[in-house]
Amino acid sequence: MPEPDKRWTYPNAGQGAPPGVRHAIQVFRAYPVVMRQHIALIWWLLGPKGTNPYKMTPTEASYVSRAPEARSCGRCQHAYRHMATGVALCNQIQGTIRREASCNLWRRSVNKRDFIAHSKE
Numbered sequence: 001m002p003e004p005d006k007r008w009t010y011p012n013a014g015q016g017a018p019p020g021v022r023h024a025i026q027v028f029r030a031y032p033v034v035m036r037q038h039i040a041l042i043w044w045l046l047g048p049k050g051t052n053p054y055k056m057t058p059t060e061a062s063y064v065s066r067a068p069e070a071r072s073c074g075r076c077q078h079a080y081r082h083m084a085t086g087v088a089l090c091n092q093i094q095g096t097i098r099r100e101a102s103c104n105l106w107r108r109s110v111n112k113r114d115f116i117a118h119s120k121e
Protein backbone atom coordinates (compact mmCIF):
# COMPACT_ATOMS: atom_id res chain seq x y z
CA MET A 1 0.00 0.00 0.00
CA PRO A 2 1.44 3.42 -0.96
CA GLU A 3 2.36 5.98 1.68
CA PRO A 4 -0.66 8.10 2.56
CA ASP A 5 0.54 11.17 0.64
CA LYS A 6 1.41 9.05 -2.43
CA ARG A 7 -2.08 7.62 -2.88
CA TRP A 8 -3.96 8.53 -6.07
CA THR A 9 -0.80 9.76 -7.80
CA TYR A 10 -1.01 7.23 -10.68
CA PRO A 11 2.77 6.71 -10.88
CA ASN A 12 2.73 5.30 -14.43
CA ALA A 13 0.43 7.93 -15.91
CA GLY A 14 1.82 10.23 -18.55
CA GLN A 15 4.59 7.99 -19.85
CA GLY A 16 5.05 8.90 -23.51
CA ALA A 17 2.46 11.69 -23.29
CA PRO A 18 3.03 15.19 -24.70
CA PRO A 19 4.77 17.63 -22.32
CA GLY A 20 1.57 19.53 -21.60
CA VAL A 21 -0.21 16.38 -20.46
CA ARG A 22 2.76 15.34 -18.31
CA HIS A 23 2.69 18.80 -16.73
CA ALA A 24 -1.04 18.50 -16.03
CA ILE A 25 -0.40 15.16 -14.31
CA GLN A 26 2.33 16.76 -12.17
CA VAL A 27 -0.10 19.52 -11.16
CA PHE A 28 -2.67 16.86 -10.23
CA ARG A 29 -0.11 14.94 -8.16
CA ALA A 30 0.76 18.10 -6.22
CA TYR A 31 -2.78 18.44 -4.91
CA PRO A 32 -3.44 17.23 -1.37
CA VAL A 33 -4.49 13.60 -1.18
CA VAL A 34 -7.97 14.60 -0.02
CA MET A 35 -8.50 16.39 -3.36
CA ARG A 36 -6.90 13.69 -5.51
CA GLN A 37 -9.16 11.02 -4.10
CA HIS A 38 -12.22 13.00 -5.21
CA ILE A 39 -10.99 13.93 -8.70
CA ALA A 40 -10.29 10.97 -10.95
CA LEU A 41 -7.15 11.61 -12.98
CA ILE A 42 -8.95 10.88 -16.25
CA TRP A 43 -11.53 13.49 -15.38
CA TRP A 44 -8.83 15.98 -14.49
CA LEU A 45 -7.08 15.40 -17.82
CA LEU A 46 -10.28 15.70 -19.83
CA GLY A 47 -11.15 18.97 -18.13
CA PRO A 48 -9.95 22.52 -18.79
CA LYS A 49 -6.68 22.09 -16.84
CA GLY A 50 -5.62 18.95 -18.69
CA THR A 51 -5.76 18.23 -22.39
CA ASN A 52 -7.83 21.20 -23.55
CA PRO A 53 -4.94 22.73 -25.54
CA TYR A 54 -4.85 19.54 -27.63
CA LYS A 55 -8.56 19.51 -28.38
CA MET A 56 -10.58 21.20 -31.10
CA THR A 57 -13.08 23.88 -30.30
CA PRO A 58 -16.72 22.89 -30.80
CA THR A 59 -16.84 25.19 -33.85
CA GLU A 60 -13.80 23.55 -35.44
CA ALA A 61 -15.44 20.13 -35.02
CA SER A 62 -18.82 21.37 -36.34
CA TYR A 63 -20.47 20.51 -33.02
CA VAL A 64 -24.27 20.65 -33.09
CA SER A 65 -26.48 20.43 -30.00
CA ARG A 66 -28.92 17.94 -31.57
CA ALA A 67 -28.27 14.98 -33.81
CA PRO A 68 -29.87 11.62 -34.63
CA GLU A 69 -29.37 9.32 -31.62
CA ALA A 70 -27.35 6.79 -33.60
CA ARG A 71 -24.70 9.46 -34.27
CA SER A 72 -24.99 11.31 -30.99
CA CYS A 73 -22.36 11.98 -28.33
CA GLY A 74 -24.24 9.43 -26.25
CA ARG A 75 -23.18 6.76 -28.76
CA CYS A 76 -19.65 8.05 -29.37
CA GLN A 77 -16.43 6.45 -28.18
CA HIS A 78 -14.97 9.87 -27.33
CA ALA A 79 -17.58 10.75 -24.68
CA TYR A 80 -17.05 10.45 -20.93
CA ARG A 81 -19.82 11.01 -18.45
CA HIS A 82 -19.15 11.69 -14.77
CA MET A 83 -21.27 9.14 -12.95
CA ALA A 84 -21.83 11.31 -9.88
CA THR A 85 -22.59 14.64 -11.53
CA GLY A 86 -23.88 13.61 -14.96
CA VAL A 87 -21.54 16.11 -16.62
CA ALA A 88 -20.18 14.84 -19.93
CA LEU A 89 -16.84 15.66 -21.52
CA CYS A 90 -15.24 14.66 -24.78
CA ASN A 91 -11.64 13.69 -25.38
CA GLN A 92 -11.70 15.46 -28.76
CA ILE A 93 -13.35 18.84 -28.23
CA GLN A 94 -13.18 21.47 -25.50
CA GLY A 95 -15.93 22.07 -22.96
CA THR A 96 -18.89 20.04 -21.84
CA ILE A 97 -21.04 18.10 -24.28
CA ARG A 98 -24.65 17.01 -24.42
CA ARG A 99 -25.64 13.41 -25.01
CA GLU A 100 -27.98 14.51 -27.83
CA ALA A 101 -25.24 16.48 -29.59
CA SER A 102 -22.72 15.39 -32.21
CA CYS A 103 -19.80 16.61 -34.30
CA ASN A 104 -17.77 15.55 -37.30
CA LEU A 105 -15.32 13.59 -35.09
CA TRP A 106 -18.00 11.09 -34.05
CA ARG A 107 -16.92 7.45 -33.77
CA ARG A 108 -19.25 4.63 -32.82
CA SER A 109 -18.84 3.44 -29.26
CA VAL A 110 -18.00 -0.27 -29.37
CA ASN A 111 -16.83 -1.62 -26.04
CA LYS A 112 -17.58 1.39 -23.94
CA ARG A 113 -20.66 1.98 -21.85
CA ASP A 114 -23.28 4.10 -23.51
CA PHE A 115 -23.90 7.10 -21.35
CA ILE A 116 -27.46 7.46 -22.65
CA ALA A 117 -28.33 4.32 -20.72
CA HIS A 118 -26.99 5.83 -17.50
CA SER A 119 -28.21 9.37 -17.99
CA LYS A 120 -30.21 11.03 -15.24
CA GLU A 121 -31.78 13.40 -17.78
Ligand code: SF4
Nearest residue numbers: 073076079090103106
Ligand atom coordinates in the same frame (compact mmCIF):
# COMPACT_ATOMS: atom_id res chain seq x y z
S1 SF4 B 1 -16.23 13.49 -30.72
FE1 SF4 B 1 -18.01 14.74 -31.23
S2 SF4 B 1 -19.68 13.24 -31.30
FE2 SF4 B 1 -18.02 12.30 -30.15
S3 SF4 B 1 -18.41 12.77 -27.99
FE3 SF4 B 1 -17.03 14.34 -28.83
S4 SF4 B 1 -18.41 16.01 -29.44
FE4 SF4 B 1 -19.66 14.16 -29.23
